[in-house]
Amino acid sequence: MKIGIVTFHSAHNYGAVLQAWSLQEYLTQQGHEVEIINLRLPVIDKLYRLAYKTNRRICRFDAVNKCANGLYYLARSSGNLVVNPGKIGKYFRFEHFIKHKLPVTKPFYSLKELQQEKLQYDVLISGSDQVWNATMMTGINPAYFLQFANPDAIRVSYAASIGTEEIPPKYQLLFKRYLRDFDAISVREKKAKEQVQLLTDKEVELVADPTFLLKREDFDKLRKKSSFHGKYIYVHNVHLKRVDEALNSVAEEMSERLGLPIIHNWKKKVYKNEAGHFTGGVEEFLSLVSGAEYVITNSFHCTVFSIIYQKNFITVPHFKHPDRMKNLLEELGVPEHLIETGDKIPRNLEELTIDYDSVEKRRALMGLHAQEFLEKAIHLIKTEDRRSYLEIEDKFRCYGCGVCKEACPQKAIRMEPDEEGFLYPVVDKALCVQCGKCKEACIYQADTKEKVVSEWHPEIFLANAKDMEVRKSSAGSGIFTLMYRAALKQGGKVVGVCFDGHWNVLYDIADKEEDCKKFCGFKYVDAESGDIKQRVQEILKKGESVLFSGTPCQIAGLKKFLGRDYPNLCTVEMICQGAASPKAYGKYLDYMEELYKSKIVRLEFWNKFKGPDTPFILTEFESKSVDVELVSTNNFTRAYLNHNIQRPSCYTCEYAGSPEGTADISIGRYCGEKLPEFGEDCAVSILKINTPRGKDFFELWKEEAEVRASTFDEAYANTQTGPLTLFGTRGRLMYYLDEQPFEELFRTFNRFKKGRIKGI
Numbered sequence: 210m211k212i213g214i215v216t217f218h219s220a221h222n223y224g225a226v227l228q229a230w231s232l233q234e235y236l237t238q239q240g241h242e243v244e245i246i247n248l249r250l251p252v253i254d255k256l257y258r259l260a261y262k263t264n265r266r267i268c269r270f271d272a273v274n275k276c277a278n279g280l281y282y283l284a285r286s287s288g289n290l291v292v293n294p295g296k297i298g299k300y301f302r303f304e305h306f307i308k309h310k311l312p313v314t315k316p317f318y319s320l321k322e323l324q325q326e327k328l329q330y331d332v333l334i335s336g337s338d339q340v341w342n343a344t345m346m347t348g349i350n351p352a353y354f355l356q357f358a359n360p361d362a363i364r365v366s367y368a369a370s371i372g373t374e375e376i377p378p379k380y381q382l383l384f385k386r387y388l389r390d391f392d393a394i395s396v397r398e399k400k401a402k403e404q405v406q407l408l409t410d411k412e413v414e415l416v417a418d419p420t421f422l423l424k425r426e427d428f429d430k431l432r433k434k435s436s437f438h439g440k441y442i443y444v445h446n447v448h449l450k451r452v453d454e455a456l457n458s459v460a461e462e463m464s465e466r467l468g469l470p471i472i473h474n475w476k477k478k479v480y481k482n483e484a485g486h487f488t489g490g491v492e493e494f495l496s497l498v499s500g501a502e503y504v505i506t507n508s509f510h511c512t513v514f515s516i517i518y519q520k521n522f523i524t525v526p527h528f529k530h531p532d533r534m535k536n537l538l539e540e541l542g543v544p545e546h547l548i549e550t551g552d553k554i555p556r557n558l559e560e561l562t563i564d565y566d567s568v569e570k571r572r573a574l575m576g577l578h579a580q581e582f583l584e585k586a587i588h589l590i591k592t593e594d595r596r597s598y599l600e601i602e603d604k605f606r607c608y609g610c611g612v613c614k615e616a617c618p619q620k621a622i623r624m625e626p627d628e629e630g631f632l633y634p635v636v637d638k639a640l641c642v643q644c645g646k647c648k649e650a651c652i653y654q655a656d657t658k659e660k661v662v663s664e665w666h667p668e669i670f671l672a673n674a675k676d677m678e679v680r681k682s683s684a685g686s687g688i689f690t691l692m693y694r695a696a697l698k699q700g701g702k703v704v705g706v707c708f709d710g711h712w713n714v715l716y717d718i719a720d721k722e723e724d725c726k727k728f729c730g731f732k733y734v735d736a737e738s739g740d741i742k743q744r745v746q747e748i749l750k751k752g753e754s755v756l757f758s759g760t761p762c763q764i765a766g767l768k769k770f771l772g773r774d775y776p777n778l779c780t781v782e783m784i785c786q787g788a789a790s791p792k793a794y795g796k797y798l799d800y801m802e803e804l805y806k807s808k809i810v811r812l813e814f815w816n817k818f819k820g821p822d823t824p825f826i827l828t829e830f831e832s833k834s835v836d837v838e839l840v841s842t843n844n845f846t847r848a849y850l851n852h853n854i855q856r857p858s859c860y861t862c863e864y865a866g867s868p869e870g871t872a873d874i875s876i877g878r879y880c881g882e883k884l885p886e887f888g889e890d891c892a893v894s895i896l897k898i899n900t901p902r903g904k905d906f907f908e909l910w911k912e913e914a915e916v917r918a919s920t921f922d923e924a925y926a927n928t929q930t931g932p933l934t935l936f937g938t939r940g941r942l943m944y945y946l947d948e949q950p951f952e953e954l955f956r957t958f959n960r961f962k963k964g965r966i967k968g969i
Contacts, residue, residue, distance in 0.1 A: 215355065389605065540571065
């Protein structure tokens, strides 16, 4: 099998690279083709860089600025040769090991690059190491939840660590979302098992660190002769900057008792009986541990290799998270080797004698269990979990379309807002008779796409309205105006999303052009559909035609509700970037009205008075005051564009970017290269005709449009073509929605504005 591994392999940390080497080495020994996916995130690499890079502008010429910054970086890096020669040597030794000892792919510097590469693997593995550490969310990334490569790959977490005792509530949505995609889940610590298990109904296993998969002889192949000779105590401090006084007290005490000098890796510490300072590479580290008389460390992996090489050792608990060390030593039967300070060392050192025959038997069992987990996991057959929200209350499975409510013959279901303002079905158990109609009606993983003749293939165009006045009066290209005019001309009715008198966003029906105009313009909010489906059905049953425009999921809900095809129904789906939280939207409106001390009388989310490429959000008040701000910098719209306030199902949406489309026609803003043939400063729309019915409707108004044939790749360049990617920022923002004033909170997540709330 071809297996790809994502882990912290590039950290210049002995444990990080050795656990990565161990996992791939074991899998290679089993006959698999293994690669470590070379994800080089700046948040990790910057910890070990030789010097800080700068992007200063010293003149108006970019080439000169780039050259000057490059020379500055080179000078700072070279300076380390004089002031810190050990650092530069260690840097290149680690990079050499990563390049030549690990089977790494070409480097990738972001999740987006990984997703664009379209990598193909039979199995993807995340772990080991603290790849799920929620307290370092600038370092955690959906890539470590395997959100890239072919979707049919088996996805496995191996000994993943959360690094803390709990997963904070503000990050739990992220875990819930991405744990859904794993076929097998394992973690490294007991606390992690408890915490992760709370967020998934899949079994979470506890497995050993990857180094336990191998034998001592495997690591001997890496060892290089150390430059240190004689008897010594090796002291290893895992912290990059923190002085560990507890570790130092244990080291000094043991050095005095044993009469042995100390070799250590902490450049800022000088011990009383010091024999040297170690800055070597991975291979020398193994040699140094294996040759020591005693090892004293606060490092998990240094403890592991002390055990592998059957050394006398003392482990000092990590100052924040000692659990994994404690669990390891308890599992191996040597818990007394976890000693907090020098004065806790037993007077009689014989009490610290280790029965390594017993330890090896326990270690072998841990390794066997880990091997069995991997063997089972990588040979799993992928299955689909088709359970609905009504069965397991997983918010990623509910689009809020309300079809389940309408399908219930007992009227036992009502739609109620959750803590984020999104509507979800709530079942009155006293009225429910368990008929199952609601589950049958659910559009989650349901085949709601219209069946068309096999020879039909979607036709893709770029288009806008020929009439300049139509284009000017529209937030987009004017194409939807042509659509609703054609529908009205045929005596039909039009359904779309509009504002009500209180600026709530909902679906409504219109049969006059003046009323249809309210459907135009962008509305970023999760719109309430109410009883729109029943109203549409009543119109269709009368034989009248309906043009229904909305999000793909609402159109899927409409089709499921109707239960059969109506030839007098034509559907138009908007290419969607998700639906924003009604609560967040409401707080934004309240903030604006409080700011201006006046009620809103006009709201446009996409005003083009300076052209389609520089849209503004325009708000007018009863006081005649007008607020105008760029969409790209406004706090609310910025949060939307960064995908920080959308409905949970938007991050798993099965309707987003469907090549066949859910509706007869797909329409959305074209975001690709400039198209001079459409005229200067003219918005252009993507127009995808998905069905013959859509083509027939297109024929009614195409003469009023400027149309050019296109391809999917050209039309959808820079356009959302799948579910949104969920980052930790979404959980953080929504977690504090009720605790922080709107402006302060949303500004924290807006890189275009200054200000940050501590702790968010």
